[in-house]
Amino acid sequence: MPLALLALAIGAFGIGTTEFVIMGLLPDVASDFGVSIPTAGFLVTGYALGVMFGAPLMTVLGTKVSRKRMLMLLMGLFIVGNLLSAVAPAFAVMLIGRVVASLAHGAFFGIGSVVAAELVSPDKKAGAIAMMFTGLTVANVVGVPLGTLVGQSVGWRVTFGIVAGLGVLGLLGVARLVPDLPKAEGVRLRHEVAALRNVQVLLAMAMTVLGFGGVFAAITYIAPMMTDVAGFADSSVTWLLVLFGLGMVGGNLVGGRFADRALMPMLYVSLGALAVVLALFTLTAHHKALAAVSIALVGALGFATVPPLQKRVLDQAHGAPTLASALNIGAFNLGNALAAWLGGLVISGGLGYTAPNWVGALLAAAALGLAVLSTVLERRDGTVPSTVVAAGVGAAEQRTAVRH
Numbered sequence: 001m002p003l004a005l006l007a008l009a010i011g012a013f014g015i016g017t018t019e020f021v022i023m024g025l026l027p028d029v030a031s032d033f034g035v036s037i038p039t040a041g042f043l044v045t046g047y048a049l050g051v052m053f054g055a056p057l058m059t060v061l062g063t064k065v066s067r068k069r070m071l072m073l074l075m076g077l078f079i080v081g082n083l084l085s086a087v088a089p090a091f092a093v094m095l096i097g098r099v100v101a102s103l104a105h106g107a108f109f110g111i112g113s114v115v116a117a118e119l120v121s122p123d124k125k126a127g128a129i130a131m132m133f134t135g136l137t138v139a140n141v142v143g144v145p146l147g148t149l150v151g152q153s154v155g156w157r158v159t160f161g162i163v164a165g166l167g168v169l170g171l172l173g174v175a176r177l178v179p180d181l182p183k184a185e186g187v188r189l190r191h192e193v194a195a196l197r198n199v200q201v202l203l204a205m206a207m208t209v210l211g212f213g214g215v216f217a218a219i220t221y222i223a224p225m226m227t228d229v230a231g232f233a234d235s236s237v238t239w240l241l242v243l244f245g246l247g248m249v250g251g252n253l254v255g256g257r258f259a260d261r262a263l264m265p266m267l268y269v270s271l272g273a274l275a276v277v278l279a280l281f282t283l284t285a286h287h288k289a290l291a292a293v294s295i296a297l298v299g300a301l302g303f304a305t306v307p308p309l310q311k312r313v314l315d316q317a318h319g320a321p322t323l324a325s326a327l328n329i330g331a332f333n334l335g336n337a338l339a340a341w342l343g344g345l346v347i348s349g350g351l352g353y354t355a356p357n358w359v360g361a362l363l364a365a366a367a368l369g370l371a372v373l374s375t376v377l378e379r380r381d382g383t384v385p386s387t388v389v390a391a392g393v394g395a396a397e398q399r400t401a402v403r404h
Helices: 004-033 042-064 067-087 091-118 122-154 156-177 189-197 199-219 222-230 234-259 263-284 288-303 306-316 322-348 355-381 386-390 395-403
Strands: none
Touching: 004 042, 004 067, 004 091, 004 122, 004 156, 042 067, 042 091, 042 322, 067 091, 067 156, 091 122, 091 306, 091 322, 122 156, 122 234, 122 306, 199 222, 199 263, 199 288, 199 306, 199 322, 199 355, 222 234, 222 288, 234 263, 234 288, 234 306, 263 288, 263 306, 263 355, 306 322, 322 355
């Protein structure tokens, strides 16, 4: 794998850390600013909304510059946002810093996915995308627990200062290691937007929303589920989340490897297994050991869908993949928000802390149904399956990769 993928993974590590570390530091931030926990929760919501809206906005603004330069500008924006959070004198200023940092998130992963795919041969694209996303998954195993520990020990401002430092490393890595790939020749904004009219691109994004939503329906409420239902101590939740992160790392790498061989079958297996595990989680949540295994499996199966879904969008968007790729990153966050809302509804309805697992199972099953529909439509229309493209048989795809 090219060293440029390491630079992209470092940037992804920093972004993943800042996205999730706030959850462990929320009580400290709320206390320092004198606001309630629900009010402090806007730091999470604001970030998610910033990713959703920032992905297309920043991608459109970046159509006039090379992808390398845009990646560098995005890392600069990420650094500024985290520094602003670190020195914020008031809650509103920190919220602004979070939104500024989030604007870089979707476009970085979207453009980074395109760049990663162009750095390797057609039969290794999903693996290259998975390598970049490894930075995000490792962040949940290393960055988030360490950032939470540092924040609780010496102050949350130090954590955000360190995250800004990670952004500097990512910026230097992109500047030094990523080749200066130009914009796709002849591709303009209208071509990028036109790619969104492709039903296969829209189906892939819908699969992203529902499939990843299935994961976060359960994980959003993992703390009360594990303490009130499974009987874990409050202090154990952090390590259970580390277990979830380890599952994410493994699933991401496996998903990237097998998606290059058989993309749609990989989605069938991962989404189907995810639906089953989430349904069973309503039962296994009552037993500590089984609950821990279930958490790891949810992380693994959920992130096994990330490389194939991202590559599916790149394949189906043809010669104008950048905007579609970035929007698919926003779709992950839309799935998070949708699942958290639906999970809250069933809990508020008195169905208990395990009820969101059923919500997650239904969302994953719906994503599987869309995957089957996507294949049926593809065969009916006589288009080239993604697995063939991934194997390097699609000559047009190869020409596109070279031209980019």
